[in-house]
Amino acid sequence: MDTRLSEDDLAFQVEVRQFLAEAWDKELAATYGNIATMKEGAEEWQTRLYHKGWVAPHWPVEYGGTDWSVTQSFIYNSERAAVGAPEVLPFGVTMVASVIIAYGSDGQKEKFLPRILKSEDWWCQGYSEPGAGSDLASLKMRADLEGEEYVLNGSKIWTSYAQYANWIFCLVRTDSSGRKQEGITFLLIDMDSPGVTVRAINTIDGFHHLNEVFFDNVRVPVENRIGEEGKGWTYAKSLLVHERLNIAEVASSKCALTVVREEAREEINGGKSLLDDPIFAKRLTDIEIELMALEFTELRALAAISEGNPPGPESSLLKIQGTELQQAIQELRMDVAAYYSGTLQGELTPAGLGHGFADTAQKLYFRGRASSIYGGSNEVQKNITAKYVLGL
Amino acid sequence: MDFNLSEEQTLIRDSIARFVSENYAFDQRNAVVAMEHGFSAEHWQQFAELGWLSIPFAEEHGGFGGGPVDTMVIMQEFGRGLVAEPYLATVMLFGGLLQAGASEQVRENYIPQIIAGELQGAFAYLERQSRYEMTDVVTRADKDGEQWVLNGEKTVVLNGGAADKFIVLARNAGEQSEEAGLTLFLVDASSTGVQRTVYRMTDGQEAATLSFKDVQVEAVIGAVGDGYALMTPIVDDARLAICANALGAMEALNEKTLEYCKTREQFGVAIGSFQALQHRMVDMFGACENVKSLLLRAVCAAQDDDVDARRSLLALKVMAGRAGRLIGGEAIQLHGGMGMTDELSIGFFVKRLMIINSLFGDADYHQQLFAALVNTPASSAAA
Numbered sequence: 176m177d178t179r180l181s182e183d184d185l186a187f188q189v190e191v192r193q194f195l196a197e198a199w200d201k202e203l204a205a206t207y208g209n210i211a212t213m214k215e216g217a218e219e220w221q222t223r224l225y226h227k228g229w230v231a232p233h234w235p236v237e238y239g240g241t242d243w244s245v246t247q248s249f250i251y252n253s254e255r256a257a258v259g260a261p262e263v264l265p266f267g268v269t270m271v272a273s274v275i276i277a278y279g280s281d282g283q284k285e286k287f288l289p290r291i292l293k294s295e296d297w298w299c300q301g302y303s304e305p306g307a308g309s310d311l312a313s314l315k316m317r318a319d320l321e322g323e324e325y326v327l328n329g330s331k332i333w334t335s336y337a338q339y340a341n342w343i344f345c346l347v348r349t350d351s352s353g354r355k356q357e358g359i360t361f362l363l364i365d366m367d368s369p370g371v372t373v374r375a376i377n378t379i380d381g382f383h384h385l386n387e388v389f390f391d392n393v394r395v396p397v398e399n400r401i402g403e404e405g406k407g408w409t410y411a412k413s414l415l416v417h418e419r420l421n422i423a424e425v426a427s428s429k430c431a432l433t434v435v436r437e438e439a440r441e442e443i444n445g446g447k448s449l450l451d452d453p454i455f456a457k458r459l460t461d462i463e464i465e466l467m468a469l470e471f472t473e474l475r476a477l478a479a480i481s482e483g484n485p486p487g488p489e490s491s492l493l494k495i496q497g498t499e500l501q502q503a504i505q506e507l508r509m510d511v512a513a514y515y516s517g518t519l520q521g522e523l524t525p526a527g528l529g530h531g532f533a534d535t536a537q538k539l540y541f542r543g544r545a546s547s548i549y550g551g552s553n554e555v556q557k558n559i560t561a562k563y564v565l566g567l
Numbered sequence: 568m569d570f571n572l573s574e575e576q577t578l579i580r581d582s583i584a585r586f587v588s589e590n591y592a593f594d595q596r597n598a599v600v601a602m603e604h605g606f607s608a609e610h611w612q613q614f615a616e617l618g619w620l621s622i623p624f625a626e627e628h629g630g631f632g633g634g635p636v637d638t639m640v641i642m643q644e645f646g647r648g649l650v651a652e653p654y655l656a657t658v659m660l661f662g663g664l665l666q667a668g669a670s671e672q673v674r675e676n677y678i679p680q681i682i683a684g685e686l687q688g689a690f691a692y693l694e695r696q697s698r699y700e701m702t703d704v705v706t707r708a709d710k711d712g713e714q715w716v717l718n719g720e721k722t723v724v725l726n727g728g729a730a731d732k733f734i735v736l737a738r739n740a741g742e743q744s745e746e747a748g749l750t751l752f753l754v755d756a757s758s759t760g761v762q763r764t765v766y767r768m769t770d771g772q773e774a775a776t777l778s779f780k781d782v783q784v785e786a787v788i789g790a791v792g793d794g795y796a797l798m799t800p801i802v803d804d805a806r807l808a809i810c811a812n813a814l815g816a817m818e819a820l821n822e823k824t825l826e827y828c829k830t831r832e833q834f835g836v837a838i839g840s841f842q843a844l845q846h847r848m849v850d851m852f853g854a855c856e857n858v859k860s861l862l863l864r865a866v867c868a869a870q871d872d873d874v875d876a877r878r879s880l881l882a883l884k885v886m887a888g889r890a891g892r893l894i895g896g897e898a899i900q901l902h903g904g905m906g907m908t909d910e911l912s913i914g915f916f917v918k919r920l921m922i923i924n925s926l927f928g929d930a931d932y933h934q935q936l937f938a939a940l941v942n943t944p945a946s947s948a949a950a
Contacts, residue, residue, distance in 0.1 A: 176636050177569045178867045246568055436942070456938040463941060464861075464882040464934075471860035478568040489856040496853060554846070561845035565825055565852060 178474065184246055191254045198223040199260040207261065210382055214297070214339045221263055221294040230292055231268050238276060238284070239292045245481035249474070256426030264336070267291045267298035271344045274361065278402040278410050283363070301331035301345035301364070301388060302411070308333075309555045311346075312355045312408060316390065318347035318362060325349075325362065325400070327370075327393040333549070337373050337386035341366050346407050361407035363399040370394075380541035381519075423497030425470045428504055432463060435508045438532060442511055449511060462503050469496050488564040495553045495560075498546040505540040512536045570863055572640065580640045582617060587648030593912050599651050600771035604729035606651045615684030620658055623804075624666060628678040635869040638804065639811040639862060646815025649915055651771055653689075656726030657681060659808050661688025663801040664734050664751060668789030673753065677732070689730035691721035691777055692798070699928040701736070701802070702795060703744045706779065708737035708752060715739075715752060715787060717779040727775025728765035731756055735779070736794055746795045751788035758782050769918040803880055806927055807865060810887040813923045814862055816916045817855045817890060820898040823913065824848065827902055844901060851897050854890035861886050881937040888930030891920035 180188065199220070207216030224230040232248060234240030243251065255262070263269070272291050275283050290296045307314040316329025327347060337343065343364050350358030364371070370393040376385040401410055436459060442449040449455050473493060476486035509516040515533030525531045547553045561567045572580065590610065591599075599607045614620050622637050624630025631637070638659070645654060662681045665674055665688075680686035697703035706719025717737050724733070733754045741748025754761065760782040763775045789797040825848060828839035838844055861883040868876040895917035899906035906913050924930060 176572065176863070176867060176870070178864075179871055249568075440942075440944075450942050456942065457934065460885075460934055460938045460941065464885050464937065465857065467864060467879065467882050468857040468860040468886060471864045472856055474568055475570055475860065475863070478570050481568065488852075489860070492853050492856055495849075496857075557846045557849045558842070560849045560852070561842075565845070565848055567825075567829065567839040567845050567848065 180246070180250070184250060187247055188250050188254065191251050194227055194229075195254060195258050195260060198227070199255075199258055204259065214336075217261075217264055218294045220261065221268075224263065225292055225294065230263060230294075231272065233269070234272065234276065234288075238288050245477045249477055253426045256424070256430050259430060266300050266335070266340075266344075267294075267296060267342075270300055271298050271342075271363070273413075274344070274401055274410050277413065278361075278406075280398075282398065283401070287363070296342050297336070297340045299334050299337045299340035299343045299366075299388075301334060301343045303333045304330065305332050305387075309552045312359070314346055314348060314359065316345065316347050318349050318360060318395070320349070320397070320404075323397050324394045325360075325397065327362075327364070327390040327395060329390055331388045331390075332376075334373075334386045334388050335384050337366075337388050338375065338383065343371075343388065344401075346411055349404050356408045358405055359407040359411075360404050361401040361410050362395055363401065364390075364393065364395050365399075368393050368395065378541075379544070380538050382538060382542060423469060423473055423493035424501060425466065425473050425497065428466055428497070428500050429470070431501075431504045431508075432459075432466060435459070435504060435511060438508070439511050442513070455510075458503075458507055462500060462507065465496065466500055469493070469500065472496070488560075491556070491560040491564050494550060495556045498553060501546055502543050505536070505543040508532070508536040509540050516540075572636070576636060576640050579619075579622070579637065580644055583619070583641060583644035584647075586613070586617075587644060587650065591648035591650060596649060596651065596912070596915075604726075605767065605771050605773045606653060606729070610652050612684050614652065614654075615682065619654075620684055621682040623658060624662065624678055624682060628666070628674055629682050630678070635804070635807055635866045638808050639866050642808045642811035643815040643818075646812035646817075646919075647819045649770075649816065649819070649912070649919055653687065653726040653729065653772070655805060655808060655812075656690065656730070657686070657688045659805050660690040660725075660801065661730075661732070661734055663804060664690060664788055664798060665753075667801055668751060668797045669753070670786065673786050673788075687726060687729045687731050689724050689726040689733050689775075690736075690798075691724040691727070691733045692736040693722050693724070694720065695722055699932045700744055701798075701927075702746050702749065704736055704738045704749055705743055706735070706737040708739040708750055708784075710739075715750075715784045717752060717754065717782045717784060719779055721777045721779075724775045724777055725768075726773060727763060727777060728773040730775075732785070733777065734788055735777075735784075736798065740792055748792050749794040750791050751794040751797060752784040753786040753788055754779075754782060755785050758785075768922055770915060770922055772922075802927055803869075806880060806884055807862075807869060809923045809926055810858070810862055810865070810883050813887045813891050813920055814855070814858050816919050816923075817858060817894045820894050820913065820916050820920075821848075821851050821855055823911075823916075824851065824898045824901050827905075831903075838901075847897055847901065851894050854893050858883070858887050858890045878937070878940055881933050881940065884928070884933040885930045885937060888924035888933070891924055892930075895920045 203216060203219060206212045207220060221230055229241060231239055232241040232243050236242045268291055272288060275287055302311055304314050304316060316331065318325040318327050331345060343366055345362050345364055346359050347362055348358055349360040370391040372389045374387045375383055376387060378385055439449040439455065472489050476490040479486045512530060512533040515530035516537050518528060518533055520528050520534035618631065619641065621629060622631045622633040622641065626632045658681065662678065665677055677686060692701055694704060694706065706717060706721060708715050708717055717735060721735060733756060735752045735754050736749055737752060738748055739750050760780040762778045765773060765775045768774050828844060829837055831838050861879065865879040865883045868879045898913050899917060902911065902913055905911055
């Protein structure tokens with residue numbers, strides 16, 4: 176039993192810190208943080224990572240991955256989150272690339288993987304439909320084979336950043352006769368195809384990221400199908416497992432909690448720092464204690480993976496507990512901001528508004544409500560844990 | 568990163584698990600708890616023969632030289648079986664204090680006796696008024712010539728009935744709750760002026776109220792006035808030990824509850840098929856895994872003498888208390904009326920968890936210590 180870092184890992188940690196100090200500067204953080212310039216910011220960040228060779232660490236080396244150990248990935252993620260740098264947007268590098276690498280043809284790998292690495296394509300994910308959310312397999316968007324093309328009709332919803340994307344990967348229905356999990360096919364679709372339209376969905380956080388995407392007789396060549404027709408569900412499921420492991424975001428929550436603590440220290444109520452309020456201190460430390468536990472639950476899962484074993488049953492909790500803690504921190508920060516948590520900064524500066532972080536706090540709070548809904552809602556996660564871990 | 572047990576640790580774990588499965592079925596445990604002092608002297612001899620009583624002691628005194636991981640393994644397995652023998656009181660606390668502070672002669676006399684299973688001990692630190700502040704001590708130690716003499720009363724002394732000797736925390740100087748001026752004394756239970764009133768705890772273990780009237784001590788443990796500093800790391804080791812014990816009990820409760828929900832039928836189906844119950848059991852599973860993660864964290868930090876050790880230990884004690892309450896309450900609820908009876912072991916596990924929560928300070932008390940530690944500016948950066 177030993178959780179200390181080796182000499183090599185400590186050296187790697189130094190290298191990561193040096194890279195981040197140069198590559199994630201204030202200017203880039205500001206560009207990325209503003210919705211008007213977010214796309215440029217993301218592409219610049221990914222380009223800097225690409226030049227370092229770190230944009231897709233989890234890929235096989237032959238396609239541009241890094242061959243990092245599990246510990247190295249953990250170190251990179253912890254250090255990245257500690258400086259507030261974002262994860263690379265997952266839709267291309269993590270989601271569709273994993274499926275292309277595992278199940279795609281040689282032609283698809285040659286065509287798409289280099290463009291993903293260089294941020295030349297922006298991908299979005301077309302899974303959910305208006306009638307298929309947590310019950311994803313009940314999706315209905317049709318793809319009918321006509322000669323060498325599929326003809327698509329239907330719509331996808333909750334599509335993050337579809338307004339920026341030039342490619343979308345979709346689960347579509349090619350057969351309705353059998354079990355609902357069968358007859359689903361995985362397609363790669365050029366967003367510039369005739370018949371594709373994108374509608375923005377305004378959300379409670381005031382930040383345009385969600386969209387509905389409509390497909391009206393969109394023609395997609397068969398060569399853009401991943402693997403076999405009707406196997407899309409199997410391909411997508413392997414990817415969902417990846418999404419769940421990634422979702423705890425312990426390192427980011429640790430960073431966020433430190434920020435809230437320091438903000439609370441400066442908030443004076445009746446001549447006393449908010450940190451000295453016993454009820455506030457209880458809430459803050461409840462979160463910190465659970466986060467300390469979750470950090471080791473994640474390490475336990477990583478240790479298992481690094482030994483070539485599947486992560487233990489405890490990893491099924493990462494999504495539920497990780498998102499509950501993210502939301503608890505966001506909620507606490509709203510309370511630290513007091514009256515200002517209800518203000519919109521708009522064109523004002525923080526000084527003009529009279530408060531430094533309230534605008535950010537309320538945006539993160541409302542955006543954060545989504546984390547217990549996406550990737551399989553937390554209630555669905557509990558059903559899955561009950562069935563597969565507890566055997567109920 | 569490596570969370571695996573060594574080969575030796577695996578062997579210890581397996582041998583305790585075997586002992587528990589052969590000797591600690593529900594009826595067997597009831598028979599043990601009904602014995603004098605609430606445990607089996609025969610089992611204790613078996614522990615000695617198997618070498619379990621030697622594990623935390625230094626090799627120079629015939630011990631195994633074990634560390635926090637070994638303690639965790641032993642106490643967790645004991646918790647799974649709700650083992651009644653006083654390992655915490657005699658080996659961890661009494662033995663731990665002797666090893667940490669006694670003179671070489673006292674250690675040579677008594678540690679081999681503990682290892683051989685011939686000596687029972689107890690640590691008497693609590694008083695009526697002290698609640699969770701261990702420094703709140705009014706029992707007096709005064710010098711009569713070269714001889715220290717004790718006067719006062721100690722309460723809830725675990726294993727106080729069977730103990731042949733006590734280590735007593737008494738005040739030789741200072742104000743009522745001062746850290747300085749406290750000293751640890753070795754006292755023979757048969758000394759003139761010692762009176763003990765023995766009773767049972769809810770989980771079946773024995774405790775005692777001890778009163779001292781002009782009692783002559785056998786030896787001073789550690790330096791005079793330095794008792795609090797001496798006992799703190801030993802009490803911290805004991806905190807780790809009882810949290811491991813609690814984890815074992817929680818694992819057992821979760822297994823029993825899950826099994827019950829899979830077999831108990833109502834409305835023509837197993838009650839485990841109801842989503843309302845499934846989600847509650849997922850929460851019980853999550854609470855147990857939280858304790859396990861913090862236990863591993865605290866054990867690794869203690870083993871490496873890491874800066875994070877104190878923070879991890881406090882977090883663990885908070886979580887073990889809260890999770891114990893949740894899992895205990897839910898286990899009774901999901902067993903329905905049967906959970907209320909003495910015909911199942913559920914209630915006994917719950918009682919053990921309730922006692923562990925209050926031992927050395929409950930979850931609320933430890934959370935205050937935790938908040939004071941992490942909210943001071945210097946340490947918050949480590950979060």
